[in-house]
Amino acid sequence: MGFLAWWAQAEAFIAQPWVTILLLVAACLLLFHEMLTPLTWGLTGNLSVVFFALVLLAHAVSGVGVLVLIGGVALLLVETHLLPGRGIAAFVGFGLIFGGIYLSLSDGPKHLNSAFSLATAAAVTVFSVVTFLAYLPKSPVWKQLGRELYAQSVGAEFVRDLPQDWLGKRGQVATPLRPVGVVVIEGRQLTVVTEGDFLEPGIEVQITEIIGDRIVVDPIAALATA
Structure with missing residues (x-):
């Protein structure tokens, strides 16, 4: 043929x-x-x-x-x-x-x-x-963008070397995380990044990763169902 x-x-x-x-x-x-x-x-x-x-x-x-x-x-x-x-x-x-x-x-x-x-x-x-x-929001491109934006961020408190015992602490989103924004944890405003979906103010989050000046949070509701 x-x-x-x-x-x-x-x-x-x-x-x-x-x-x-x-x-x-x-x-x-x-x-x-x-x-x-x-x-x-x-x-x-x-x-x-x-x-x-x-x-x-x-x-x-x-x-x-x-x-x-x-x-x-x-x-x-x-x-x-x-x-x-x-x-x-x-x-x-x-x-x-x-x-x-x-x-x-x-x-x-x-x-x-x-x-x-x-x-x-x-x-x-x-x-x-x-x-x-x-x-x-879950793609490598968006995560890379989040890291770049985070590195350039000058939020209310750009915390460097946050103690590791803050892992697991919970707080509330203060400004939209798209994917970088501010959360309030124990009265402190921290500039953080989320690697999942964008988060709106008022959502309860938890710190899941701390590497130098990079603080990653995830919504508590998502962690509970994971």
Whole structure:
């Protein structure tokens, strides 16, 4: 069996709606994992490109959808690496990803019907947004950003060499931890960092790590269920 005959069969398989959706979801997940890992491009990134390429080739798309999709991914990279925490680049990026997927599936000689293209683009985009926002605070990129911001922080009390017997002490968030902020513990205001989800004022926290001038806290509710 020649390559063209093999690709014709593979193309027909990939173009099936359920295969297209699975490949797009897998490509997005792999891409997010790659872009939220600092200063690397490895196997997951390459697989993401392959999955996107298979879908785009199978549907014989025009260049417009591909360019829009690439623009959306580029804005997500801006959000995670150049302007983290702003949100504008990510918002526009997901909009472009939606538009890119829709154009890619609905344009070209082997286009799918508009209803399926619209539904698929919406479903993949919503799934991507939820996954991206859920993983972002726990990602290596965000943790690295937290450490950098913490090192530059000049909060109310930037404590250095806090005694180790403060491990486990509990207090309350005074300013939003995004991921750096201030907590009040035993009457003292301490500049701390959280490596999990962002925390709002009023949440009860506990010191879980002290390394030099880096004080890590976690919400008590999360520790209780861990």
